[in-house]
Amino acid sequence: MWRWFSLFAIVPLIAALMSGAPVRAERIKDLGNFQGLRANQLTGYGIVVGLAGTGDDSLEYTTQGMKGVASRFGLSLPPGLNPALKNAAAVMITAELPPFAKPGERLDITVAALGKAKSLRGGTLLMTGLQGADGQIYAMAQGNLAVGGLGVSAADGSNITINVPTAGRIPGGATVEKSVDAGFATTPELHFNLAEADLTTVGRLADAINSRLGAGRARAIDAVTVAITAPQGAELRTALMGEIEDLNVQPADAPARVIVNARTGTVVINGAVRIAPAAVTHGKLTVKVSNDLKVSQPEPFSQGQTKVVPKSTIAVDEERNPMFRFGGGASLADIVKAVNAIGASPADLVAILEALKQAGAMKAELIVL
Structure with missing residues (x-):
């Protein structure tokens, strides 16, 4: 009976693990390149x-x-x-x-x-x-x-x-007519450089190489470079570099960023952006001035002159939008849903994001292209 009870307890656990999101892994060759091997x-x-x-x-x-x-x-x-x-x-x-x-x-x-x-x-x-x-x-x-x-x-x-x-x-x-000596065959160590600096990713990359080649073969020098101890000789190093490039590494999540292209009005928000509890209202004030021409006709026998008199009309239209609230830890989907609900344009979205950052409710890097 205890064996059956243990089995029924383990099956839901296995199902929960299998239903989880798969771990995102990238090949090392897609994260950067070896120093010296460039065009x-x-x-x-x-x-x-x-x-x-x-x-x-x-x-x-x-x-x-x-x-x-x-x-x-x-x-x-x-x-x-x-x-x-x-x-x-x-x-x-x-x-x-x-x-x-x-x-x-x-x-x-x-x-x-x-x-x-x-x-x-x-x-x-x-x-x-x-x-x-x-x-x-x-x-x-x-x-x-x-x-x-x-x-x-x-x-x-x-x-x-x-x-x-x-x-x-x-x-x-x-x-x-002439080849370029990359110099990778004679350097004391091989250096692999990440395309984007990240302390977490470079550490995971060094760990993956050590797991495959042995402890102490790779070490992270800084947020970009991993130094790898390699045997001398172009043939041995070429084979080693090919083996390293095919290893899989789970890169760290990208930092929270909001990219704004001021020329095209494009706004891109990555999935790491989170919003602290905040209330936002956004409205528009439209002032419309129109000039019309009106003919002024004098009374009979008044010795007046017919003239064209401009007539200006000023209309003020203020759009009233309700205030909406972001709950704690609001995700990208929550932001998009709230902004779409009020019909905000890309320019309005930029204004809202800038205000949220100034208020301290958005902990993300705002980049304007």
């Missing part, structure tokens, strides 16, 4: 040719660029010649060199006009070196542009522009 920005200056009269018009830097291109093939332009280069345009090229990129790999590049070119549609980028922050060339770019915009001009000066015709892309338009 590098590349830039370059080049010339786009083959334009249908939509290029630069006698710009000095375009002329110098064309002279430099011609000099590669043994051609030299007269010193005083300054041709009208409407079929060519000076451009800036940008690309992103991913980590572990090897010579021979292809990169997508973006090309944008530098001068007064009206459109790069139909143009071809001549071979250009792409430099890193250290001034060294890491890739070479060349190819035909894919431009999504369109610009058309008429002789009378009228024009129409669709999207942005002065910028385009070349898929696979650059070839990597």
